[in-house]
Each structure stands twice: as structure tokens, then as C-alpha cells.
Amino acid sequence: VGKATAARTLDAGHALGLVAGRLACAEAVRLAREHGVGVVSVRNSNHFGAAAVYTLEMARQGAIGLALTNSDALVAPFGGVRPLFGTNPISFAAPGEGDEGVCADFATSQVSYSRVKHYRSQGLPLEPGWAVTGMGEDGEISALKPLGGHKGQGLAMMVEILCPLLAGMPFDHELSHLYGEPYDQPRQVAHLFLAFDPGAFLDAAAFRASVSRLMRLVREQPPAVPGEGVRVPGDPEEECAARRRVEGIPLTADELAAFRRIEEETGQVEKP
Amino acid sequence: VGKATAARTLDAGHALGLVAGRLACAEAVRLAREHGVGVVSVRNSNHFGAAAVYTLEMARQGAIGLALTNSDALVAPFGGVRPLFGTNPISFAAPGEGDEGVCADFATSQVSYSRVKHYRSQGLPLEPGWAVTGMGEDGEISALKPLGGHKGQGLAMMVEILCPLLAGMPFDHELSHLYGEPYDQPRQVAHLFLAFDPGAFLDAAAFRASVSRLMRLVREQPPAVPGEGVRVPGDPEEECAARRRVEGIPLTADELAAFRRIEEETGQVEKP
Numbered sequence: 001v002g003k004a005t006a007a008r009t010l011d012a013g014h015a016l017g018l019v020a021g022r023l024a025c026a027e028a029v030r031l032a033r034e035h036g037v038g039v040v041s042v043r044n045s046n047h048f049g050a051a052a053v054y055t056l057e058m059a060r061q062g063a064i065g066l067a068l069t070n071s072d073a074l075v076a077p078f079g080g081v082r083p084l085f086g087t088n089p090i091s092f093a094a095p096g097e098g099d100e101g102v103c104a105d106f107a108t109s110q111v112s113y114s115r116v117k118h119y120r121s122q123g124l125p126l127e128p129g130w131a132v133t134g135m136g137e138d139g140e141i142s143a144l145k146p147l148g149g150h151k152g153q154g155l156a157m158m159v160e161i162l163c164p165l166l167a168g169m170p171f172d173h174e175l176s177h178l179y180g181e182p183y184d185q186p187r188q189v190a191h192l193f194l195a196f197d198p199g200a201f202l203d204a205a206a207f208r209a210s211v212s213r214l215m216r217l218v219r220e221q222p223p224a225v226p227g228e229g230v231r232v233p234g235d236p237e238e239e240c241a242a243r244r245r246v247e248g249i250p251l252t253a254d255e256l257a258a259f260r261r262i263e264e265e266t267g268q269v270e271k272p
Numbered sequence: 273v274g275k276a277t278a279a280r281t282l283d284a285g286h287a288l289g290l291v292a293g294r295l296a297c298a299e300a301v302r303l304a305r306e307h308g309v310g311v312v313s314v315r316n317s318n319h320f321g322a323a324a325v326y327t328l329e330m331a332r333q334g335a336i337g338l339a340l341t342n343s344d345a346l347v348a349p350f351g352g353v354r355p356l357f358g359t360n361p362i363s364f365a366a367p368g369e370g371d372e373g374v375c376a377d378f379a380t381s382q383v384s385y386s387r388v389k390h391y392r393s394q395g396l397p398l399e400p401g402w403a404v405t406g407m408g409e410d411g412e413i414s415a416l417k418p419l420g421g422h423k424g425q426g427l428a429m430m431v432e433i434l435c436p437l438l439a440g441m442p443f444d445h446e447l448s449h450l451y452g453e454p455y456d457q458p459r460q461v462a463h464l465f466l467a468f469d470p471g472a473f474l475d476a477a478a479f480r481a482s483v484s485r486l487m488r489l490v491r492e493q494p495p496a497v498p499g500e501g502v503r504v505p506g507d508p509e510e511e512c513a514a515r516r517r518v519e520g521i522p523l524t525a526d527e528l529a530a531f532r533r534i535e536e537e538t539g540q541v542e543k544p
Contacts, residue, residue, distance in 0.1 A: 104313065
């Protein structure tokens with residue numbers, strides 16, 4: 001332990017996951033520049049927000065980036081009924097020409113827990129691949145199902161092995177829930193950041209040009225539903241961000257009331 | 273190019289993918305032992321068989337292994353109708369205690385092309401997430417659909433970026449088909465092998481014990497269907513191999529006839 005040159009472990013000391021994540025992701029890029037590939041395992045951390053934050057940053061630095069994290073158990077194994085795995089997201093990003101790039105970020109469950117809860121609250125039927133529901137009349141949700149069945153279970157286990165097992169942290173189902181007691185105990189979440197330097201394999205500019213060519217090719221594909229274009233991972237988020245820069249961020253009445261309350265309580269007001 | 277210490281490119285010179293794959297996978301493990309992580313990109317290769325061959329070998333050597341390869345286009349992007357991506361499989365393996373370990377190996381399409389063809393030949397209906405079918409009366413299969421929708425497209429693009437784009441090879445849709453003319457042209461398939469040395473992050477024996485603990489935990493999960501156990505990726509293949517070691521390998525009449533024909537033509541007979 002400690003002799004490796006392209007692999008590091010960072011002990012976050014129970015810091016905010018966002019702080020630990022930014023540090024670890026910068027270190028992974030630094031290692032990749034020196035060794036062609038760099039990996040940083042993070043222990044004793046917390047929820048790090050959206051995984052794409054880190055892979056987009058790695059891509060901005062010219063690296064191909066992967067960011068993985070475990071989380072508390074919500075997903076049953078394939079053919080199981082009880083939550084055993086976190087939604088254990090995977091984000092991948094690669095730089096294209098200029099500012100553009102591909103960025104995928106997805107949970108290894110078929111759908112998110114918030115989607116299932118939203119459908120339930122609206123009385124809409126759940127699709128069979130989404131969740132395990134209880135036997136009772138209320139059919140409460142017991143667990144989410146893994147992405148595409150056994151394949152998603154494989155991805156969830158890959159993330160669990162590369163994050164908490166490689167960092168010597170508790171298993172997904174041993175983590176306390178993000179929104180639940182005890183709030184005064186360390187959660188011991190684990191992450192993994194992996195960066196590749198394209199320039200270690202081929203001419204970096206040629207690589208970036210090929211990523212942009214792939215992006216154009218995807219967007220030019222004929223769609224199944226006329227008018228609904230085929231998109232590159234990251235496109236929907238880019239479109240949403242561009243729209244909100246012009247129109248602002250829509251808030252529900254509840255959210256607006258919460259902001260008003262914070263404003264009153266703290267006296268902090270910032271207006272554009 | 274060339275200065276990186278933990279990343280290499282191997283030009284397979286149009287050799288059999290199985291030969292190139294074995295060499296590259298051994299080199300990835302060697303790099304991981306020295307640097308904590310090792311990556312080998314392979315260019316100018318051919319079909320390398322099952323990706324699990326390489327990750328199982330990496331796990332046998334005590335490493336966590338990932339093996340990716342691109343292939344000729346069969347899979348449409350999410351919302352598209354034409355094949356653009358190969359089935360671009362991902363295999364992941366990690367060593368447990370003794371001989372045991374986890375090994376997942378799956379295409380980034382929802383199901384395999386052979387499954388779709390088999391269902392079609394039996395007149396069985398395809399599930400909606402499996403394939404794009406043509407508009408004609410025969411409803412011929414235009415393309416496979418990606419695993420779980422847009423998430424599978426993200427995985428397919430990740431494999432395309434990490435394999436042919438990082439190796440400077442043609443895109444998936446530019447590859448000639450595996451079973452189709454021209455057979456006298458190089459196919460220029462690309463692979464990526466990634467190995468992690470658990471001992472660079474924590475005590476290797478403790479890591480392997482935790483993988484075995486995770487495997488036991490998964491197998492002990494209550495099943496949704498009584499009698500149908502929950503399994504670890506690799507368990508179905510292990511069970512099948514154990515059964516066939518005792519009972520032999522079942523052959524269809526066509527397969528048996530083909531073997532008889534080869535026997536007659538070559539005079540080569542090997543009996544147990």
C-alpha cells in the first residue's frame with residue numbers, strides 16, 4: 001500500500017462529498033497526465049451530488065473521466081425483493097472539440113426512486129421493470145429494480161466493489177439513509193474517480209475531433225418518432241441549461257415558499 | 273505518445289482477437305502491479321470471443337479487471353431506428369477468496385441479436401424494449417435497442433469512445449459485419465483492458481474477503497419467486513459448466529451433423 005504511482009486513496013475525513021470529490025477528481029487528472037491513467041479511491045466521504053460534476057470537470061481538463069459512487073440501499077438484486085444495492089450511479093465524459101463533449105450520468109437502477117414516488121402519488125401505473133412492490137393492498141414500494149434486469153445488477157455490484165470494497169468502507173445496505181436518522185454519525189460513503197489522458201494513446205486533437213464526429217453522427221440519425229431527434233448523452237441537460245439561462249429556473253409553490261422562509265429567517269437576499 | 277507509464281497501445285497487426293486479447297490483458301495486469309492501475313488499448317484487432325475470458329484471467333491473477341470491445345453496428349441509439357453502435361460488451365471481474373469471484377459480461381443492448389432471431393423464428397412476440405422492427409408486413413428487425421433506453425446508449429458510446437476512438441480505429445458502423453463479405457479485408461476491431469491492483473488501495477486479502485462476503489450476501493437474499501434463488505453474476509455460467517462437466521455438452525442435430533462432416537473431411541477424431 002502506498003507504492004503505486006498511478007493509484008491513490010484519499011481519506012475524506014467525513015468532509016462534504018463535494019469537497020472530497022473535487023480534490024480527488026483533480027488528483028485523478030494529475031495522475032493521468034503523468035501516467036496515462038490515474039485512479040483515486042475516496043473513503044470516509046458523504047453524498048457528492050451529481051456524478052457528472054466531476055466527469056465534466058475532467059473532460060474540461062482534456063481527460064476522459066469516470067466517476068462512481070455508492071449510496072444507501074434502494075435497489076434489489078435481479079429476482080430479489082429487498083434493497084441491497086444503492087442506485088450506485090456511473091458518470092462518463094469525454095472531451096470533443098472546443099467546449100463540447102459527451103457526458104452520461106445515470107443510476108444503475110431502471111428508474112429513479114423519485115420517478116416511482118411521483119407516479120405513485122399521481123396514481124399512475126408503474127412499468128414492470130421499475131420496482132418491486134409489496135403484497136399488501138397499498139402495494140407499497142419495497143425496492144427499485146436494477147437497469148435492464150441482471151445486467152444492471154452487474155453494474156451495481158461493479159460500483160459497490162470499486163467504491164466501498166476497494167476503499168474498505170461499509171457495504172451499501174450498511175449505510176444509513178441519506179434522509180434519515182442518525183444524522184450525527186459518519187456515513188462512510190465511498191467514490192472512485194478514473195481519468196485517462198487521450199494523449200497517452202494517440203494524438204489528443206485527433207481524438208477530440210473523432211468524439212465530435214461521433215456526436216454529429218448521433219444527432220443526424222433518423223428518429224423513430226418524426227420531430228423527436230436522436231441525442232447525445234448530455235444534450236438534454238445542455239438544452240435545459242440554455243433555456244433556463246434565458247427563462248430562469250421554474251419553482252413549485254412549495255419551493256418558492258421555502259426560499260421565502262429562508263430569506264426571512266436569515267435576512268439574506270441576493271437579487272440579480 | 274509513448275511517455276505514459278501505466279497506459280499502453282498494442283497494435284495487433286490484424287492477428288486473431290483472442291491472441292491479441294490474451295497478450296494485452298497480461299500486460300494490463302503487469303502495469304497494474306507496478307502502478308496500481310494499468311490500461312492497454314488494442315488497435316487493428318479482430319473479434320476476441322467472450323470478454324469474460326480476459327476478466328476471469330485478470331481476477332485469477334488477483335486483479336480487478338475490465339474488458340471492453342467494439343463490434344459492427346447492430347444497435348440503434350435511443351429513439352433511433354438504424355444500427356449505429358455495436359453490441360459493445362462490457363465485462364467486469366473481481367477476485368474473492370480462493371478460486372471464487374464475481375464476473376459480469378453483458379452486451380450494452382437490451383438483449384442479444386440471437387435471442388431476437390430465435391423469438392422471431394419461433395413466432396414469439398418481441399418485448400417492446402428489445403428491437404426496432406420495420407414497417408413492412410413481415411416486420412423485419414432493423415436494429416436492436418440499447419439496454420434500458422438512453423442509459424444503454426450512454427454505455428455503448430462509452431465503449432465506442434474507449435475502444436475505437438482511443439485506438440484511432442474506424443467507428444462501429446464502419447466495421448464490416450462479422451459474418452459477411454469482404455472476408456479478405458482487415459476489420460480493425462479495437463479493445464480496452466483495464467486492471468486495478470487491490471493491494472495498491474488496501475490489504476489485498478481483506479479486499480478478497482469482502483468480495484466473498486458480498487457474494488454470500490447476494491445468494492442469501494430472499495427471492496421474488498420461491499425456489500428461484502438470487503445469484504451473483506457468473507453463477508449461472510458456473511452452474512452450467514459444472515453440469516456439462518458431468519453430463520457433456522448438448523448438441524442440436526445440425527451441430528452434430530456439422531461435427532460429423534468435419535470428422536469425415538479431416539479424418540480428425542478425438543474421443544475422450
